[in-house]
């Protein structure tokens with residue numbers, strides 16, 4: 001299955017909602033007046049594109065209509081498509097530097113898909129012939145280490161862990177970084193906890209993890225990947241903002257696009273965070289991870 005089909009299948013619910021809404025609004029005359037543009041803006045907000053991004057897109061549509069005098073359905077659709085692509089930015093992927101240790105720290109609130117995405121990434125890079133190590137630095141949730149170990153088995157990847165009961169995540173990271181350096185690994189993926197006693201604990205723990213990494217592997221290329229869950233709608237946007245304040249984010253991965261009717265949240269998140277969305281989770285299986293492609297995403301979102 002091609003990427004476009006994968007996106008299309010994954011975004012089916014969002015597309016039905018948005019595409020049918022668009023068709024309904026444009027049904028009368030095929031031309032857009034102000035009331036119809038208001039309806040279109042509301043539709044985008046209800047598709048979870050976010051209030052700010054939706055207003056921005058409609059402003060652009062109105063500008064274009066003023067400039068060209070073309071208020072046809074096709075012209076409006078093109079303005080919307082172009083503007084969404086612009087918000088998402090050019091296609092970007094996670095970049096690993098050859099010949100040195102790359103460290104990818106998975107961050108995000110509980111249940112978004114950090115551990116699953118870590119496992120999927122391990123498989124991807126192993127298939128590319130990279131030496132990958134997983135670090136089980138979520139020592140808070142009882143089953144977290146076992147869950148990562150299961151991914152380790154499924155993908156034949158070494159998992160560095162110290163068990164859950166009272167283990168210090170920073171100590172796990174210390175061991176994992178040393179192992180990765182000693183074994184000349186290409187990639188160390190650090191799975192972290194999504195929930196601690198409170199948000200401050202979580203952010204403090206992340207800071208500690210970053211300090212250890214920087215100290216133990218000063219030469220490594222260190223990147224942070226925030227995982228957000230598309231089904232949580234605008235909460236995902238809030239998470240992108242709060243993690244963006246606490247951590248130097250490099251990338252965003254958006255999960256559970258399969259079946260979500262809130263795929264528009266990718267637009268809202270990109271609009272407020274200005275960070276590239278690089279990954280899309282399209283299912284629970286090891287292979288259900290693709291590079292996020294803004295152009296294909298927008299096309300599969302609104303193509304009828």
Ligand SMILES: Nc1nc2c(ncn2[C@@H]2O[C@H](COP(=O)(O)OP(=O)(O)OP(=O)(O)O)[C@@H](O)[C@H]2O)c(=O)[nH]1
Pocket residue numbers: 108109110111112113114115116117138141144192193194195227255256257258280281282283284288
């Ligand atoms: N449908 C679907 N399910 C997913 C996807 N990614 C993850 N999941 C599921 O979401 C649930 C939570 O995923 P985890 O990987 O455990 O999430 P986490 O961020 O590690 O959660 P914590 O460890 O509690 O912080 C699991 O049941 C996964 O199988 C996806 O892209 N699509």
Ligand SMILES: [Mg+2]
Pocket residue numbers: 114115116138144191192194
């Ligand atoms: Mg986890």
